[in-house]
Amino acid sequence: MTKSEVIEQLLPKRRSAPRAAATAFAPANIALCKYWGKRDAELNLPTASSLSISLGKLGSEVTLAPRAGHDRFTLNGQLIAPESSFARRAAAFLGLFRPAPDFYYDVTATNTVPTAAGLASSASGFAALTLALNELFAWKLDRRKLSILARLGSGSASRSLFEGFVEWHAGRAPTGMDSFAEPLATKWPDLRIGLVVLSDKEKPIGSRDAMAQTRDTSPLYAVWPETVARDLVALKEAISQRDFTQLGEVAEGNALAMHATMLAARPAILYFLPESIEAIHTVHALRAEGCEVYFTMDAGPNLKLLFRKADLRYVIKGFPEVQVVAPFAT
Numbered sequence: 001m002t003k004s005e006v007i008e009q010l011l012p013k014r015r016s017a018p019r020a021a022a023t024a025f026a027p028a029n030i031a032l033c034k035y036w037g038k039r040d041a042e043l044n045l046p047t048a049s050s051l052s053i054s055l056g057k058l059g060s061e062v063t064l065a066p067r068a069g070h071d072r073f074t075l076n077g078q079l080i081a082p083e084s085s086f087a088r089r090a091a092a093f094l095g096l097f098r099p100a101p102d103f104y105y106d107v108t109a110t111n112t113v114p115t116a117a118g119l120a121s122s123a124s125g126f127a128a129l130t131l132a133l134n135e136l137f138a139w140k141l142d143r144r145k146l147s148i149l150a151r152l153g154s155g156s157a158s159r160s161l162f163e164g165f166v167e168w169h170a171g172r173a174p175t176g177m178d179s180f181a182e183p184l185a186t187k188w189p190d191l192r193i194g195l196v197v198l199s200d201k202e203k204p205i206g207s208r209d210a211m212a213q214t215r216d217t218s219p220l221y222a223v224w225p226e227t228v229a230r231d232l233v234a235l236k237e238a239i240s241q242r243d244f245t246q247l248g249e250v251a252e253g254n255a256l257a258m259h260a261t262m263l264a265a266r267p268a269i270l271y272f273l274p275e276s277i278e279a280i281h282t283v284h285a286l287r288a289e290g291c292e293v294y295f296t297m298d299a300g301p302n303l304k305l306l307f308r309k310a311d312l313r314y315v316i317k318g319f320p321e322v323q324v325v326a327p328f329a330t
């Protein structure tokens, strides 16, 4: 099935004329149980479910307006070259939603994640684009359908439609209509995320290619879906019981298992920098001293810390530059 066929099934049959402009915001999210491996690369359908936490006010705001001639992209106040990877990915996604072949978009995006934070902005970016399209054309789609549409831009974007803890169901249907994200009810006000930025350089290999290479060549990939299934159950239990130790241990173990699986790919996929290893040792040293802090890592060298509000001052001792997010702050 193609992306266009999925879209045809989801969008209202009677289409209204676009508004003059529409603006939407979506939060960034960090997976505690990772998405790493697709069962369908065209539709970004995952092999396994995943679970994330959204970062509140940190994310992407997108304004869309119709435009003649060609698409135009402005990111954080700067006009972006059409051949840049940002513009090409956004244009490919928007190209799925042109009401007429000569209909183009003026896209103004602002990332509230500090630009140098080394956090992937594709999840919040595609989620905000989807929400802005929903406003621009007054589709009035529910969040589940919007989550499916955002997934067509980037898998993890399906989770950025929601606040707090979010589970993305892998689904089984070849159409992907059962592969959407949903929020969990639990709120955890004293939970904190710490962003530890070690490098904002372009990563050596993007997640799409890295996932395919892992699946095709890593001897450890065979056990990855089972690991995810077990970790997902344990994480949901930790969240519903507010068991921070279990949450941290499972999230850290899941991230390391994902990276171990990638390391065993041939050639190896190595996102760690020497600084990443050093930071991991700092996390472990803090834990040995009684400060309960855990980390997770994605397709890049930076660490994301998990800790509770009461431990903030100890975490800052180990990581003076940490940027702290309170995901459940009102």
Ligand code: PMV
Binding pocket: 030, 031, 033, 034, 035, 036, 050, 120, 122, 123, 154, 155, 156, 157, 207, 208, 297, 298, 299
């Ligand atoms: O959605 P993508 O293609 O950017 O992949 C995201 C992959 C990870 O961030 C490493 C894991 C995840 O679940 O977010």
